[in-house]
Amino acid sequence: MSNKEFELFFKRYYTPLGMYVMRICRDAVEAEDIVQETYSKAWEKFTDAPLPEYFRSYLYRIAHNLTIDRLRRREAENPDLISEAIMATEPTDEAIDTSERDAALWIAISKLPQRCREVFLFSKRDGLSNIEIADELGISVKTVENHMTKAFKSLRDSLEPSKGKVFFLSFL
Amino acid sequence: MAHKKEIEENLKFVARFYRDDTLLPREGWKQFKALHSLSNLRRNIAAAAIGIAILATAASFYYLSSSADRAVTNEEIPVPVPAQTMSPSQRSNKIKFHDASLKEVITEIERLYGVKVANLPEKEIRVTISYEGTAEDVIDTLNGLFDIDLKIEPATDLSPEKQTEEK
Numbered sequence: 001m002s003n004k005e006f007e008l009f010f011k012r013y014y015t016p017l018g019m020y021v022m023r024i025c026r027d028a029v030e031a032e033d034i035v036q037e038t039y040s041k042a043w044e045k046f047t048d049a050p051l052p053e054y055f056r057s058y059l060y061r062i063a064h065n066l067t068i069d070r071l072r073r074r075e076a077e078n079p080d081l082i083s084e085a086i087m088a089t090e091p092t093d094e095a096i097d098t099s100e101r102d103a104a105l106w107i108a109i110s111k112l113p114q115r116c117r118e119v120f121l122f123s124k125r126d127g128l129s130n131i132e133i134a135d136e137l138g139i140s141v142k143t144v145e146n147h148m149t150k151a152f153k154s155l156r157d158s159l160e161p162s163k164g165k166v167f168f169l170s171f172l
Numbered sequence: 173m174a175h176k177k178e179i180e181e182n183l184k185f186v187a188r189f190y191r192d193d194t195l196l197p198r199e200g201w202k203q204f205k206a207l208h209s210l211s212n213l214r215r216n217i218a219a220a221a222i223g224i225a226i227l228a229t230a231a232s233f234y235y236l237s238s239s240a241d242r243a244v245t246n247e248e249i250p251v252p253v254p255a256q257t258m259s260p261s262q263r264s265n266k267i268k269f270h271d272a273s274l275k276e277v278i279t280e281i282e283r284l285y286g287v288k289v290a291n292l293p294e295k296e297i298r299v300t301i302s303y304e305g306t307a308e309d310v311i312d313t314l315n316g317l318f319d320i321d322l323k324i325e326p327a328t329d330l331s332p333e334k335q336t337e338e339k
Binding site for chain 2: 007010011012014015018019022023026027028029031032035036039040043098101102105106107109110120121124125155159
């Protein structure tokens with residue numbers, strides 16, 4: 001396996017793997033740490049060998065196992081997390097598809113202009129109304145609405161048709 | 173509708189946990205490369221250190237063994253003294269006694285090496301010895317073993333050849 005080949009796979013699955021792990025561990029920074037560790041293991045295993053066809057499944061399985069290991073170490077603090085995660089003994093196709101959608105949205109959010117992203121997160125993460133966001137940022141409600149429209153358009157465009165399904169995003 | 177709900181759920185989840193500059197492919201790759209370059213550097217440094225240690229150890233063994241060889245060689249090459257100029261007392265002979273009196277041993281030494289030994293102690297001493305060396309070596313050894321003070325009298329050549337000649 002060449003460095004270039006590995007880099008392509010790395011970038012292709014980095015965010016989806018992170019989203020999959022984050023669904024279990026509920027923390028973006030920890031998820032990134034686990035994904036880095038996952039790729040380190042893959043690197044050690046396949047650095048002198050061709051990448052197998054099942055490489056994607058391999059990555060998800062390793063990421064899953066590493067996440068479970070970490071959660072087990074924190075079992076006393078988060079028993080609920082453990083029971084949910086253990087129910088999924090290995091990554092399912094559905095979970096992998098979800099992680100791909102999550103990843104597309106994550107990257108789309110990261111590409112939003114800063115103010116647009118702020119407005120969007122105030123709305124969807126913090127649950128603030130347009131009026132509350134306008135007050136918080138010192139802008140007009142109309143501006144808030146414009147930012148939200150722009151954000152939704154970007155996010156909609158980021159979700160590609162997949163497996164014959166077409167995803168629509170409604171605007172509120 | 174099911175799809176719409178699904179997307180809404182995705183959006184809420186992602187927005188809830190979103191953090192700037194986290195879980196992005198390009199930045200992640202830079203971090204990964206840096207970590208593995210560093211790991212490789214550490215590994216290379218460790219390998220070099222081990223290699224140097226092995227070489228140093230091998231060099232030490234070689235040096236020590238060749239020093240020992242030289243030492244042995246030195247010891248094994250005595251300063252040559254032509255036989256006809258060497259006095260009997262300077263020649264190396266072998267003596268062996270088992271529970272013999274010191275007097276007996278001295279008598280034999282005197283005969284073998286052609287020397288006269290003085291200062292015999294009055295006390296009775298029994299000697300069990302197997303020794304190879306010059307007269308001086310033997311006398312020194314006996315002195316050390318029994319805490320006595322035997323001396324070879326100077327300029328006396330009582331070698332068997334001389335004694336025969338005198339007769």
